[in-house]
Amino acid sequence: MNKRERHQAIREIIGSRVVGSQEELRVLLHEAQWDVTQSTLSRDLREMRVARMPTPEGPRYVSPEHLGDGAADDRTLIEEVLPQFFSSIDGVTELLVLKTIYGGAQPVAEAIDDAGWKEVVGTIGGENTILIVCRSPAARETLEKRLLKIAEG
Amino acid sequence: MNKRERHQAIREIIGSRVVGSQEELRVLLHEAQWDVTQSTLSRDLREMRVARMPTPEGPRYVSPEHLGDGAADDRTLIEEVLPQFFSSIDGVTELLVLKTIYGGAQPVAEAIDDAGWKEVVGTIGGENTILIVCRSPAARETLEKRLLKIAEG
DNA sequence: CCGACCCCTGCAATAATATGCATTATGGGT
DNA sequence: ACCCATAATGCATATTATTGCAGGGGTCGG
Numbered sequence A, B: 001m002n003k004r005e006r007h008q009a010i011r012e013i014i015g016s017r018v019v020g021s022q023e024e025l026r027v028l029l030h031e032a033q034w035d036v037t038q039s040t041l042s043r044d045l046r047e048m049r050v051a052r053m054p055t056p057e058g059p060r061y062v063s064p065e066h067l068g069d070g071a072a073d074d075r076t077l078i079e080e081v082l083p084q085f086f087s088s089i090d091g092v093t094e095l096l097v098l099k100t101i102y103g104g105a106q107p108v109a110e111a112i113d114d115a116g117w118k119e120v121v122g123t124i125g126g127e128n129t130i131l132i133v134c135r136s137p138a139a140r141e142t143l144e145k146r147l148l149k150i151a152e153g
Numbered sequence C: 001c002c003g004a005c006c007c008c009t010g011c012a013a014t015a016a017t018a019t020g021c022a023t024t025a026t027g028g029g030t
Numbered sequence D: 001a002c003c004c005a006t007a008a009t010g011c012a013t014a015t016t017a018t019t020g021c022a023g024g025g026g027t028c029g030g
Helices: A003-016 A022-031 A038-048 A064-071 A078-085 A106-117 A138-153 B003-016 B022-033 B038-048 B076-084 B105-115 B137-151
Strands: A051-053 A060-062 A087-090 A095-100 A120-125 A129-134 B051-052 B060-062 B086-092 B094-098 B121-126 B129-134
Touching: A003 A022, A003 A038, A003 B076, A003 B094, A060 A095, A064 B094, A078 A087, A078 A106, A078 A138, A087 A138, A087 B105, A095 A106, A095 A138, A106 A120, A106 A129, A120 B094, A120 B129, A129 A138, B003 B022, B022 B038, B038 B094, B076 B086, B076 B137, B086 B137, B094 B137, B105 B121, B105 B129, B105 B137, B129 B137
Parallel strands: none
Antiparallel strands: A051 A060, A051 B051, A087 A095, A095 A129, A120 A129, B051 B060, B086 B094, B094 B129, B121 B129
């Protein structure tokens, strides 16, 4: 009887198959050892704000936050985007600040994430500035040189 | 008796106010000189793929393109929002980098702010990454463990 | 003008969801 | 360990949505 875990289970189910009614969901949950009534599911779905969307093939439940997932496109290579957007780079301790032309921060930040470099703890991109958190000051220096090299083409 | 125009009228109504039932929508349409039964509206809403999203204040109809809107509304509880979006966590010194699924950074950052934890100096959220500035490396470790625990449900 | 064939709609029956109330679990505080 | 306050749940039922069916217009080809 753990509501939070059950919510998670519900998300996984409605995210991976077509669920058209709360009764149907109840059966699917039952197969996964969750045993609750339709009433509870009605309340769960409200708390989770799961919407019921009618379609020609019948209604289906959809998590609002997963609706934009279809928009996800192909990954971008850092070698392609950085020379195109690069403006300047600087940093202190384990922080690296990379500036790009306007609008370039997001794609570049994404490309850096995708590169999967071990020196990188994480990146945050605004409009034209990216903050890169590095694992150490030494890692920052390594990364700074690498990015500069890539930026030059 | 023009279905297309009626659909447009429906879009305008549900886009400009809260509509909680088809009967309610029927009355509103009636005030705008559209006279149809609830049955017809059920069919219209299906053709338009208008979803019904339950909320604490009662159900409401939302156009598909606005479906994600309510997701981050007042669900500021970190326990609710983190398991849903969590991807990974890492950090250095007093910086903690939390990664989420795409689009999850904002709501989670907001939830962390709302939690009011003393270890947190501040947060910055991008698209799928949150930078959490902690009060000290020790605070960072404490927070990292706590968030990991919450993320697991 | 007449049918044949649509699509659209209302009506009424059926299916699905939401909720008031009573009961049981859960988490603090002492 | 006990008690209280709060939250979670099931049951029965109210509310809401969906749908099978039949009728009303349109349109097109004869």
